Amino acid sequence: MGIETHHKSVIDVFNSIYCALGSRPCSPSSSLDNGSEFSNPKALEYDAQGNRRTRLYYCDPCASFQKPNVELNHEFIRKILTKGRSFDDLTQDDISLMMSHINSYSREKLNDKSPFDTFGFLYGYDVLEKLGISRIPANEILLKPSLLKK
Numbered sequence: 418m419g420i421e422t423h424h425k426s427v428i429d430v431f432n433s434i435y436c437a438l439g440s441r442p443c444s445p446s447s448s449l450d451n452g453s454e455f456s457n458p459k460a461l462e463y464d465a466q467g468n469r470r471t472r473l474y475y476c477d478p479c480a481s482f483q484k485p486n487v488e489l490n491h492e493f494i495r496k497i498l499t500k501g502r503s504f505d506d507l508t509q510d511d512i513s514l515m516m517s518h519i520n521s522y523s524r525e526k527l528n529d530k531s532p533f534d535t536f537g538f539l540y541g542y543d544v545l546e547k548l549g550i551s552r553i554p555a556n557e558i559l560l561k562p563s564l565l566k567k
Contacts, residue, residue: 427454431461435470437547438540447471448487451478493519496560511565513549518560521553 435441449455458473482488497515498504520532527535533552537545545551 428457428460431470432464434548435464437544439544440464440468441540448474448476450476489524490519493522493560497562497564499562502562507565509549513551515564517551518553518558518564520550521555522558522560523555 447461455461455473455475462469462471462473464470494515497518498507517533520536523529523531531552533545533550
């Protein structure tokens with residue numbers, strides 16, 4: 418995937434989330450790495466009409482500790498998509514299923530609530546449905562490669 422295509426897809430994701438939220442801000446802030454896909458901050462921070470939807474903060478290189486919650490999600494993703502496995506064959510349904518399982522897992526930092534419930538409380542569970550994310554009961558959460566076996 419070329420840099421421009423990769424960059425465009427991140428903007429498309431921000432636009433999709435913003436639309437699903439009814440043009441409400443995506444989040445007060447977003448912590449990013451310095452990847453080329455985040456090289457157009459204005460297109461990410463503002464909608465087409467110039468309304469701010471988030472504030473971007475770039476982490477220092479090699480400082481993953483500056484975005485620990487993202488790193489935890491990366492660890493969960495790697496439990497399902499082990500090192501060496503290509504992401505190329507994943508469908509949106511695969512990604513939504515994986516993220517539904519990951520976001521249904523409760524976190525100590527969220528007072529033992531899941532990201533799913535925290536987001537649903539703040540923005541509405543209907544938004545999660547629009548984004549293709551659903552609650553997985555705690556006893557059904559699977560964070561293993563077998564989750565995406567076809």
